[in-house]
Ligand SMILES: Nc1ncnc2c1ncn2[C@@H]1O[C@H](COP(=O)(O)OP(=O)(O)O)[C@@H](O)[C@H]1O
Ligand SMILES: [Mg+2]
């Protein structure tokens with residue numbers, strides 16, 4: 001898949017912007033705080049209908065405006081053309097259409113436009129809190145599987161309802177045990193499907209990750225496992241073990257008014273030669289691991305969707321070099337379309353990019369224009 | 374901006390209390406009515422008043438009605454052994470349109486949702502249980518196929534199970550997250566036919 005063009009109206013610090021992309025490398029350059037990351041964020045938003053910076057809709061809106069619109073044309077690998085429009089009116093909800101047809105569910109868009117982003121913030125995956133790692137998992141798996149996405153939405157909704165009920169019980173508004181049981185059953189059903197999907201995914205993904213990681217550290221072995229709040233046997237988690245885990249927190253749940261175990265509390269453990277990277281990894285190890293992780297994500301997504309993902313690199317040009325040197329990308333030509341940002345224009349010069357055309361775009365104070373090479 | 378007519382202001386502020394109507398739309402509606410024939414405006418006003426004066430909830434099934442009990446509850450031709458449990462009166466309408474269902478209804482008045490402060494006591498569940506002691510042999514759980522509807526169905530299932538009635542849940546395959554009222558007739562007919570015994 002490639003993105004052919006995009007136009008923005010009142011998005012972040014852009015009033016209007018319009019750009020055509022090369023199907024190969026696109027370098028967006030300009031001084032810091034002038035709008036490079038904002039531009040990538042808009043592309044990401046078209047593909048996944050959310051900001052990779054976890055910003056609220058209202059923060060995406062240009063400070064002077066009351067609505068924003070992003071318009072983009074994608075060409076899928078089967079050559080079909082998809083025009084996506086995201087439109088937001090202050091205090092409303094985002095409205096999304098594909099080829100002029102309004103879509104009413106995320107499942108119509110997520111996964112159809114596979115995308116991988118590498119940005120400085122992404123280092124939080126290996127060094128930040130558990131929620132960063134769950135986010136990584138959920139964004140990847142939602143792109144891979146529609147049922148995973150549906151289960152996740154269902155689980156989150158039930159979780160909210162159940163926590164509300166637990167709070168009511170805590171504050172003795174009404175101690176309605178019978179309806180708590182109903183939410184608990186729903187939580188167990190959806191939650192078990194999510195955990196088992198994650199477990200199965202991690203088994204194969206950990207191997208892919210390790211084979212890529214070895215290109216960075218020949219003698220290092222990396223492993224990825226789920227650290228679950230629920231005990232599992234034989235690589236599968238049963239609904240009964242979920243039920244038992246909830247039962248063991250019965251008292252605590254009622255005192256604190258929240259659900260203590262489940263996929264929303266799970267974490268990912270990265271190890272290198274048995275060492276917990278989250279706690280003890282060196283800077284270099286974090287970096288090699290994250291690049292390997294992103295390559296593995298790209299390859300996995302490509303393989304599962306049979307659609308070449310779009311790669312966004314925000315201020316990560318040195319990582320691009322390492323990616324190219326160290327890795328075998330799934331596709332024959334290597335990477336597909338890449339859109340990257342950098343403060344400087346010359347970062348790709350004197351490197352082996354001549355066989356691919358590079359388009360250059362200059363960003364200045366919320367404007368962007370293509371510059372001839 | 375404020376209008377110099379007090380009645381104008383009053384009408385606009387009343388209209389803008391309605392869901393989905395902001396002050397701008399309210400102004401447009403009031404201006405429209407200002408230019409409309411008096412008898413048409415009167416007929417609209419009467420229709421609005423009738424909502425509160427004439428329409429009532431059936432004390433048996435809680436469907437909306439003008440007679441008490443409602444026409445379905447008193448009908449001679451309906452199968453009194455089956456009760457179809459739905460969330461809202463709109464759902465009765467949707468199922469009636471399919472003309473496939475010949476039994477009685479019970480309208481819960483919503484679905485369980487702690488987030489919206491709706492617990493079992495806020496729904497017509499107690500009234501349902503009293504009804505089930507009569508001629509009923511089968512119940513159909515036709516709450517919406519979304520998170521809250523599923524939870525409500527499970528809650529009722531647990532309550533009704535000891536009564537050892539035949540119990541079926543309307544099959545999924547309805548638009549996910551979509552309310553019954555939006556399901557087209559074919560999907561609904563299929564769902565009613567394909568309901569599963571629980
Ligand atoms: N909603 C908004 N409206 C207007 N300007 C914004 C908005 N959000 C961010 N900005 C501005 O965008 C700039 C940051 O852009 P960014 O893309 O992060 O820069 P960089 O080029 O360094 O990647 C800042 O100057 C910030 O004030
Ligand atoms: Mg930036």
Ligand SMILES: [Zn+2]
Nearest residue numbers: 431434443446
């Ligand atoms: Zn009735």
